[in-house]
Amino acid sequence: MDRRSFLKASAATCAATLLPRLSLARADDGSFELEASKGKARLYGEDGATSDLWLYNGQLPGPEIRARRGERVRVRFTNNLDEPTSVHWHGIRIDNAMDGVAGLTQPAVQPGESFEYDFVAPDAGTFWYHAHNMSWNQVPRGLSGPLIIEDDKPLFAEGTDVTMVLNDWRLDENGALETASFGARMDFSHAGRLGNWLTINGQSMPDIPLKKGHWHRLRLINTSASRILDLAPARFGAQLIALDGQTFSAPREIDGTLQLSPAQRMDLILRPQQTGTVPFETMTGKPFTFANFQVVDAEVPSLPLVVPPANALPEPDLASARTLPLVMEGGAMGGMRSLMKDGKEMDMRQMMEAGLFWAFNGVAGMEEKPLFSAKRGETIVLDSRNDTAFAHAMHIHGHHFRVLERNNKKLEHPDWRDTFTAVPRETVKIAFVADNPGKWLIHCHMLGHAASGMTTWFEVS
Template structure:
């Protein structure tokens, strides 16, 4: 769809933004019940038909799960799909057996079967959950939802603590989800499955209600399969207070654009001064509006701002760190002539036949031996180098890390993240304390890249 058709659809009307489906309620015995199944939804608003989707609890996105920091979370998950699946709790420093990575931390949940996830949410912040079995296919069909961990005392009223679940979709000319290209090798070898339409909380061109003179917290989650979103918070007067669930010590005013890659989250605060309409835009060379803030008048101003405190994460000890390289190679225009798979060297023809286009340190995909083994409490420094022609979003399971440097330059803000972006010919250095025992995945969150080789694992003993 071109820009003209998008704007034409926008003029047909907007929906008033609802919460992400609904907040999931517990059963009397304290369980959340979550079911994966087939369903339908309108992705292009009233101008489009009903798309065939895969959904949690028949909702798009999946129901929001809200818990308190330190709270025990029990989720009875049921699979009514025709294929195996599992649930990953993204960004949570979780017990390894509950991480949801089929084939590494648990067997996949077969059709008609169930699995009980039972873990403690140790850190407050904005997180999400999504399918982690053939995620390149299951997530962009709809299997994802928000997971919000609140502080013991909420800092914003419910109506002003707003989750914005951002997803891009590949639609056909009838506004329906295009499914024939799922698993296309061209997507896997290039930038991934990129959509041509954006929704917020499953809605097309929604209105987001704000109150004049009141502080709001906006929790942005990029649930796209491959799309990196360029956003400009200062265009609607917002400041950044956290990334990937980890709160800053003070708000930051960001001039220009800020990237939100697949799987990343961004927490903003905003207090609109005037009533009326503010565009919520993606910056694609020039601003493209994909939602609108509707500011209404209130009786009084909210001058007091209480920010969430930072989580208690163990700082890396760089004086005793072990440094390891992470070299990304492959993809179209990457010039990779061979890679290793299970100890066997594959030439380009064999790589194509196996559907493998990417490699970490010359190896494609999961192998029997880990990328590295760390002692519990050991500081690990990874120096990644992007030798490909495309950006990547690298996610580390079970841990958060400090982003130390880019291209050898120390960063002014060495933020805590669980997913970092890297562009072609860029070197990024991160550091973390390997303090969570188990087998943990390390992969690109451009989901087609992960499926076609950009994935490995490490072990904390």
């Protein structure tokens, strides 16, 4: 869809002040009520067709859940879909039984049934929740929402802490969600399900209100099935203060672009000094504006900037670490001629018939035996190499890790992440303390890649 059609379709939408905070209210007993069901929404402006979606509480994105660091979070989840599902709390270091991975940490929640998630959020930051049963089918239909764990006391005034859920959709010629290609092997074996339309908080080309002279915190969450977004914070006067929910000791200027891969988050701060319109763009290919910041005069005085304190994460002991390989293989143009599944070698024809296109260390998909077992408190170094023709966003459940090296070069900022991006032929070395007991996934967050082989697990005793 070209830019002229886009502008025409969204003209009425742009006049409104969007991005309301659809927070999830607590029930009388202090728990949250969350329901998955079928719903409808317009993704392509007011002139676009209505899309059939799967939604949490009938909202797109799902309602924002907010709690404080160290607070107990209880969510009563009810599945009113026609197929089983579960809810994963992405990036939260919680008890393994609450991780929400159907078939590994809990049985899938059947249609008409409920499950109560009950956990303590140890870290403040920007996180999210999403379906984790047949994720390749359920998440790009709308089953995701923001999870914000606040610091011990508010650091930003009301209206200056802004959540921005970024999503990439594949729309048909009428502007409705295209569903016939869900599960297409062409997508699974290539870059994944890529869309042709971007929204923020479910809205096309929204206006995002900002206050002149006030510090704002922008919480960006990429909930796309496969789309990597290249963003340039300096183009709209922002600085980086956190990645994947983990804050830095000081704001950081970004020279050029920064990748925000599926499942990743970045927190930015900015203090606009002039009223007017400031575009928010993706820099992938040519710069494309898919939202506008609208800066207005503020009637109340601004608060001074206070950088959120860092979370207390266990520091890896590299001197005693155990190093393990994580080789990403397969996919179209990958050159892989066979792989292992359940202890048996499969040739190319058998792989295609089984819908398996990707592997870790030559093994496709979940096996009974974990990739590795670790003693609690042991430092694990994963030495990864992307031997494929496509980028991958690798997510580790239940832990955060430091990204130490890329292509054998130590990084100036070995940041904490829960998801790292590896481009073709790149090596990435990460390290973490396996301190959270249980069975945890490692998978590509290009959801079609995970479904077709790029998923494994490890165990912490």
